[in-house]
Amino acid sequence: MSGSIKDFAALKSLRATIKAQEEARKAAEEERQRREKESRRDAELFRRSIGDVQPLSPSGKAEANVERPLPIPKQRMADEQAALEESLSDEFNVDTLLDTDHELSYARPGISGDILRKLRRGHWVIQAQLDLHGMRRDEAREALGEFLRNAVKRGVRCVRVIHGKGLGSVNKEPVLKSKVRSWLVQKDEVIAFCQARAADGGAGALVVLLKA
Structure with missing residues (x-):
């Protein structure tokens, strides 16, 4: 008789655990659906607020081609200065x-x-x-x-x-x-x-x- 009571208690505990897990999954799914719904609603509101978007037409203006300044040849300048200092007249x-x-x-x-x-x-x-x-x-x-x-x-x-x-x-x-x-x-x-x-x-x- 004692063994039957223990088995029944274990079964009852297992059912409670399964029920809790099922409720947790259900709550998570409801939360996911709610967030998706809010996201779609926000996206729709954004599209309505900005209206139809048209791409800009080409302006026909040429882009400015800015030339970068040439790097200063510091090492060559240093070598030339050293040679000048060492030059003999x-x-x-x-x-x-x-x-x-x-x-x-x-x-x-x-x-x-x-x-x-x-x-x-x-x-x-x-x-x-x-x-x-x-x-x-x-x-x-x-x-x-x-x-x-x-x-x-x-x-x-x-x-x-x-x-x-x-x-x-x-x-x-x-x-x-x-x-x-x-x-x-x-x-x-x-x-x-x-x-x-x-x-x-x-x-x-x-x-x-x-x-x-």
Whole structure:
């Protein structure tokens, strides 16, 4: 008898659950239908409020073709500015900046005379050299600028620039000698220079001290 009562109670509970689920589905369906009805009504009211819509006819006017400004070549401008700053003039008058001794030495303003004396005595070891023999003026100027830039990048302090004595030039005049001195004075990397000692090339070369 006890088992029958339990089965009946379980059946009653199941029926109640099914009924509740059915009512929930019915309520959800009624809510969905109500919202659809409201949506259709709102759409109809909107169409009535704006009336019939006609597409715009072509105006016949051409659309303005606005050209975009070309991008500013900032990198090229920077490269050109750097090249301008590094350019060396052949017309630069270096005579007034050189010492009046027979070696025509040079020290940048603010550099003590002791630096130049040490340079003449070979205080710094020559770490690199550039030989300009056989080069035309333009070639020599470009080669010198590149040589000095690379030397500074590598941390080289003292270099030798061989310009020759002019024995193979027209009229036996050292064409590059005065030009090289003029170019060196214009380079910010150069602190001082002097004629090389006899063992290092003498009158045919310069020993150059660069910024640390």
